[in-house]
Amino acid sequence: MIEARDLRKIYRMGSVEVAALKGVSLAIDDGEFVGIMGPSGSGKSTLLHQLGLLDTPTSGSIVISGTDVSRLDDEGRTLFRLMHLGYVFQDYALVTDLDVLENVAISAIVRGRPVDECYAAAREVLERVGLGRRLHHLIGELSGGEQQRVSIARALVNTPAIVFADEPCANLDTENSQIVLDLFRRINRDLGQTIVMVSHEPWHMDYFDRIVFMKDGLLDTERMREEGLRAKQRMIIEKVD
Numbered sequence: 536m537i538e539a540r541d542l543r544k545i546y547r548m549g550s551v552e553v554a555a556l557k558g559v560s561l562a563i564d565d566g567e568f569v570g571i572m573g574p575s576g577s578g579k580s581t582l583l584h585q586l587g588l589l590d591t592p593t594s595g596s597i598v599i600s601g602t603d604v605s606r607l608d609d610e611g612r613t614l615f616r617l618m619h620l621g622y623v624f625q626d627y628a629l630v631t632d633l634d635v636l637e638n639v640a641i642s643a644i645v646r647g648r649p650v651d652e653c654y655a656a657a658r659e660v661l662e663r664v665g666l667g668r669r670l671h672h673l674i675g676e677l678s679g680g681e682q683q684r685v686s687i688a689r690a691l692v693n694t695p696a697i698v699f700a701d702e703p704c705a706n707l708d709t710e711n712s713q714i715v716l717d718l719f720r721r722i723n724r725d726l727g728q729t730i731v732m733v734s735h736e737p738w739h740m741d742y743f744d745r746i747v748f749m750k751d752g753l754l755d756t757e758r759m760r761e762e763g764l765r766a767k768q769r770m771i772i773e774k775v776d
């Protein structure tokens with residue numbers, strides 16, 4: 536589904552250069568729920584932004600569903616994002632002048648689908664995230680957790696190949712974070728939705744199929760090996776119990 540090779544990203548600010556990614560290669564399979572974790576400043580968001588075509592790497596290649604997206608021009612990237620990818624951000628990024636249903640439907644409308652079909656799809660996906668009774672509420676009338684569920688519905692309405700989520704629980708309390716994570720887990724299991732999510736909360740680890748640990752702009756392979764062993768041990772202990 537996603538194959539990234541030797542991704543490097545250097546941010547330049549005047550004469551200062553920050554190497555945020557120093558050669559990251561990874562593959563993500565169809566239907567995986569992958570967490571990107573690691574300390575602050577390790578390059579998690581930068582990696583997500585490159586994989587999600589929200590930014591362009593300094594070098595390296597990314598192939599998504601067989602398309603070498605690193606070769607696309609700006610227009611091609613915009614179109615690819617629109618047709619194949621969905622996004623959930625920590626600040627929800629919803630349109631406050633529109634109601635819940637419109638916020639989700641508009642994402643399908645801009646893709647050129649017939650308007651009736653877009654509203655039907657928006658209703659269906661809002662039911663799925665448990666907001667079927669909030670269709671005509673304005674965004675300001677919803678809790679943070681509900682707003683994040685609207686943005687998840689918006690990300691899903693076009694049945695994207697991959698949903699990218701950058702710290703979607705950063706502004707939520709534990710209870711709402713749990714609701715959002717349970718929802719992601721359910722969407723992943725029921726729809727086979729591929730999800731790539733950045734998080735820095737250790738308790739989120741239980742929700743992911745696999746975790747990509749970052750450290751100082753590189754994959755933290757040592758940590759990944761340790762966590763893999765820990766998971767294996769847990770499985771053995773559960774079997775013995």
Ligand SMILES: Nc1ncnc2c1ncn2[C@@H]1O[C@H](COP(=O)(O)OP(=O)(O)OP(=O)(O)O)[C@@H](O)[C@H]1O
Nearest residue numbers: 546548553555574575576577578579580581582735
């Ligand atoms: N637009 C930018 N311009 C310059 N430097 C940047 C930019 N974005 C990120 N960086 C730098 O790149 C490095 C990686 O940042 P990134 O945001 O990817 O880390 P992160 O692991 O997501 O951190 P956090 O958990 O704090 O969000 C950091 O040193 C950061 O200061």
